[in-house]
Each structure stands twice: as structure tokens, then as C-alpha cells.
Amino acid sequence: MNPHLHDDDRQPSATYTIDDLPFLTLAAAAHPRMERMLILLSSQEIAEKEKTAARRLPHELISSRDVPPSLWARETAEMTLARCCHAPTLHVLAGSPFHAVRVAVARNVFTPGAVLAELARSDDGLISNTSAANPGLPLEDLEAAFLLGTVTARHGALLHPGVPQHIVDVAAEDPTWMVRCAAAAHARATPAALARLAVDQDAVVRAAAAGNPALPPHLTPMLAADSDRHVRARLAGNLACPAAAIDRLAHDPDPWVARAVAQAPALTEAAAVLLAADPTPEVRAKLAGNPACPARLLAALAHQRQPVGVRSAVAANPATPPPTVQRLAADRSRTVREAALQNAHSVVAGGE
Template sequence: MIENKPSGAYTIDDLPFLMLGVAAHRTMDLIATILGPEGIAEREKAAARRAPGELVDSTDVALSETAREIAEMTLATASTHPTTLRILAESRFLSVRVKIAENPHTPPETLTELARTPRGIIANTAAANPGVPAGELETILLLSDSEAARLGALRNPTVTRHLIEVAAADPSPYVRSCAAHRTTVVTTLERLAADSDAFVRAGAARNLLVPHLSPVQVDALAGDPERGPRAALASNPAAPARALERLAADKDTWVRSAVAKSDALTPAAAALLAGDPDERVRTDLAGNRGCPPALLTALARRRQPAAVREAAAGNLACPADVLYRLAADRSPYVREQADRTLYIHHLGGGLHD
């Protein structure tokens, strides 16, 4: 029998036992049961003597590949044992190697090796792991031929301002777009907001420093010939009011919907969207807590489609008298949503006429 111990205490020597449990029960519930209270540490000591290339291929029990993959995935996700994680980094299963690349306890040297692998998803995941050495992040962004690894390095929470500026000149528009989203240097943002690639301009439009751009540049993003930058700007919670009000009248439904869902929604933009010809836009607006109460009242009227009324009924900012009316709506879905919202208000004591 396998001893019960904390999930992090399991090592590569526990793999045959985990495989046996998976094969016998075919459910992950057993894995959750196995990963229980602390047990003994003999297997950890045994694992420390193993070479990284020694995956446990010699087991006395003939088990399915599926059972083996699930067992390895369990170890790759839960283990904190360095030797175990180094061994599993050489697993034949891609899913396991990705989990090792994600694991915050994976040794730095193992993460470095994974970040240099030609397999894009592994390189990307490993490069984004905070455990990657700072020197390796610099090597990736300066010298790596792998676009996936460079993108992963830019997602890494430890990446420096200097390296983001390096990435802003990357030949890949995807890398430049990520740098445009993350940069904290206004002059760099200005340059990337005028990039020839729409994907890069969209990255710049998502940056929270957009209000620091000149009105001319913000207008250029709001009037971009491609939908991507306009939609990105509409989704930006820091987007200037003037830009949102322009985008609320955009020709593209996707862009108008992004404005309707915006945390920065202005009363003027909401007023434009309340009369939008597209039901999806009005539905998004009705669900936005920043929508003015008078407009929510209008969106909850019987002449509106049920989807719009239901969104209003689920909005905690909806006036009390409107919610009570929606609780008697002809649509059972609207009534149910209104009842839930009223219940939440009563629980919090926040319902006022």
C-alpha cells in the first residue's frame, strides 16, 4: 500500500503506485485520496540517488499509457521534490513536460533546459515561469530564435523594464505586441502605437498608459482601419472618455460590444449604445454595472428582447422597482434572474427604491 503524505512529498518512486491506483479506479478521485496526510520519507531519499534520465520504465505491473500519463501528471503538478521534477522533465508525454515547465518548484537549471527546447508550448511555458534565472530571460529575449520562448519571457512577472524595451524592437509582431502591452515607457508606447502591424497597435491600445498618448494618437487608434486596435482600445479600462464615445458609434458590432462591457463606460457612450440596433450590444450594456439607472430602466422594458431584459435583471445596479417588475416578467429566465438579484440585495441589505 502507498503511504499517505502531503502531495509535495510524493516522488518519482511513488509512480508505480499512482499508476496502479489510476488503472484500478480510472478516476482522479483516487489520486486526490492518495495525496493525503504526511507519511514516511524513504522514497524521497531513494529518488535523490537517481539520475535525471531514469524514468520509471521498469515496473512489474503492466498498465495503460493513460494510467501512466495521469500518474506522471499528478506528480508533475503536485511534487516539490527537485529530483522527481528533473526526471519528469524528460517524460515522453508532452502534457507532463508542460506541467513541469509550469511548476514553481522546478529547479532553475531544468527550467533553462525546457525554455531552450524546440517544442514551442514547452519553451513558452518554461520561459514564463518566475523560477527561470534572470540571466536566462535576457539570453532568451536577446538571442533566442524561438518566438514562443520570447513571448513566454515577456509574460514572466520578473522580466525587467530594460528587457521589455529590448522586445519592443523584436522582428516578430507578436513579441512587439506583447511589449507594447507591457511597456511603462511612454515614448516606446508612442512608437508602437504607430507600428505598421495592426497586432502591435492593438497591443499598444491595451496598455494602461494610453491616456498619456497625445490626443492625435488616441484618435488614430480609435479610428484605426483595422478592427483589432479599435476593439483593444474599447476594452481598455483606462481608455479616455472621448475615445469611448467615438467607439460607441463604431461601424463594427464587436467594437461597440467592447465599449458596452467597458469598466470605463461613460454616460454619453451608454446613451449611444442604449439605442444600438444590435441586440448583443444592448445585452452587454444591460449587464454593465456602470450603466446609468435610467438607461437600465429603458433596457428592462417589455419591448426589449428577453436576452436584454435578463441581462438587466442580473445587474446589481438595476433600480429596485425595475427588479420587482422583472420578477413578474413573462419570461421565466428573466423572472429567475431578477429573483436572484433581489435575493443578493436582501442578503447584503443594499436594496433601495
């Protein structure tokens, strides 16, 4: 796919149908952007791309990034049509030799359910995943995609807004970590499923469970002591993380976790006090930009002895008291002054 030749704005067009493909291809070929792209390639590079394309089968060519310039206009035209809401056109484009076009059809909410069901059975991971997640896929086909489809189709089914509860429950025991990870992050994951996923053998699954707002509070002490720092960091970023767990994580020696706690939405005052004295400037900068940081600590972090990154974070923080913002607007650093002035302007604009 050539990303420079079309705007991926996801906006459907009711104007064009498949009958307009020749016209759209000519229009794309005549577009100034096409000319600029060709200028960037030497004649030798163009010839090599065309020669390579001639030796490949269509599906081998279009699934790679070696689409020759002679096909750029056609791909651009089909991408335009792939955002339409005309069912027969989308049905035709579902068989396009261009991978990007088939992905766009799989993503289009106007694509007929039968077409989405067919795409969900694709061996191509991105296409099957995108199709299964499309709200237009009927529930009976969603069930089939999950039970009979590939790993990526099962993962995509969990992203479908209408996925049934029993699929979420079954996914928690899937043999593939990617599917279990999606189940652990799902808003409708049950306490029993989260308890099982919180002790999963794969850290990425435990991390997804740790970040789920539905996480039962009794699981937080165990996750706060997890051996993997990514799990502990995800727990710190969970809005539902209990204060006791936040306070414990604030003492974590790993800077990765400390940064996560410093920007946690559930930040406690005790944790903020501890992190305000952290020797790592990056941790203090994260704290300084957190709207949950107490005002008195923001004033302290605005001191001239703090690094520019910390002071500028305080200056840009919407929770910083106006007197502190005004003081930072006269800071010796231009970066800090600009952040303070922008913050002050936003406050005034928001109050109008």
C-alpha cells in the same frame, strides 16, 4: 495526453517522489475512470492505437494525441508527480517522453531553476514559453532565454513577473509580431514604446497597445480612427480610455465596436444614451449588462418591448436599481424572472 485520467488542479504534492512511480502507475491503472475510458474504445480501436505506437519513435508518439491505452496509466502517474515539490523528482520528469508531463514540470513553480533553464531552450514552443514565464526561472537564465531563445521563449520571458525593464523595451522592436504584441500589452511598456507600437504594421500589435492602461492619452484619437475594428474595440475596452474617445467610438458604424463600447468600463453617459437606441439587440444587451450604464437607462431598457436578452441583462446587472429588479422579477419571461431573483438574492446576501 488524456485529459480524462487526471485532475489538472496544479496542487503540489510533497508525499510522492519518483520512487513511487510504479505504485502510482498501478493505482492509475486500477482507477474506475481508466476502466470507463477503455470501455469507450472498441478492441479494434485499441489495437490500432497500439499498432500505430509501435511504429513510432517515443518522442513522435508522446507529442501527439495517439498515446496508446497501455501508456495511459504511466502518463497519469507521471502527471501526478509533475505537481510535486521534490526537486530530484522534477529533474527526472523534465526528460519524460510525455509532452504533457514536461509542460507540467515547466509550469511547476517548485521546479529547480537549472531545469527550467534547460526547458526554456527546448524546441517545443509550449515548453519553452511556459518555462520562460515561470517565476522560478533565475533572472540570468531569463535574459539568456530572451536573447538566445526561440520566439516562444522570448514571448514567455515577457510574461515572467520579474522581467527587467530593458527586456520589455527591446521586445518592442522584436521582428516577430507575437513578441511585440506581448510588449505592447505589458504593464511596464514605456510611452515611447507604446507610441511606436500604436502604429505597428500588425493590427494585433496595435490592438494590444490600444488595450494597455498605460497608453498615453494623445494616442487615443489615432487609434480610435484605426482601420481595423479590433484595434478600435480594444481601445473602447481600455479602462483608461478618455471620455472623448469613448464618445467618438460610440458613433462607430461597426457592430463589433459598438458592442465593445456598450460594455466599456469607462462608458460615458453620452455614449450610453446613444447606444440605448441602437437598432442591434446585441448592442443594447451589452449596454444593459454594464454596471457603468446610468440607472435611468437601465430602467428604460427593462421595458417589456425590449427583447428578452436585453431585459435579462438588466435583471442580472448588479447596478440595476432595486425597484427595477423587483419589477423584472414579475416579468413574463422565466429567463428574466430568474435573473432578477438571482440578482436580488445576491444583493441581500452581499448586504448581510
